[in-house]
Amino acid sequence: MPDLQEMQAIIHRGVPLAAAWGVELLAAEGGTALLRLPFRKELLRPGNTISGPALMGLADVAMWAALLSLTEGRDESVTSSMNVNFLRPAGAVPVLAEARLIKRGKRMVYGEILLRAEGSEELCAHITTHWAVITPSR
Incomplete structure (x- = not known):
């Protein structure tokens, strides 16, 4: 199983946008993952809060990280649906x-x-998602 640094490199190669945004993998094991999207001014929307597209992108990458935690870092599955409920603004954090x-x-x-703003216990979004399993070619 790849360590966190190797897994983050896999994620950044697989989703270059995650690398561009500086998404950090904090934990991944047993079908779970914890990721951090650092504050970036270019991700703000009017109202001085992180934009919906940035939050959805973070959620999608987080689910892939959870999948990778079960597949030794090899997974080519793809999102087939995503249901996003925005509950409150994340803010500029x-x-x-x-x-x-x-x-x-x-x-x-x-x-x-x-999803939650760092330092807050209140959710800013709740997402559910289905993925189509694609077995990696060996």
């Missing part, structure tokens, strides 16, 4: 994403991602 797989089948994966 770093955002944490906690992802967990709820059901992992042969063809589909279902998971949940909780």
Whole structure:
């Protein structure tokens, strides 16, 4: 199993936008992952809060990290649906994403991602997602 630094490199190669945004992998194990999106002025929307597209991108990468934690860093599965409920503005601060797989089948994966502003216990978004399982070529 790759360590966190190796796993973060896999994520940054697989999703170059995550690298451009500076997304950090803080933990990944057993179908769960914790990621951090650092504050970046270019991710703000009017109202001085992190934009919805940035939050959705973070959530998507977090779920992939949770999948990678079960597949030794090799997973080519893709998002097939995402349901996002924005609960409150994140603000102009770093955002944490906690992802967990709820059901992992042969063809589909279902998971949940909780987003919160760093330093806050209140959720800024609740996301559920389905992924289509694609087995990596060997």
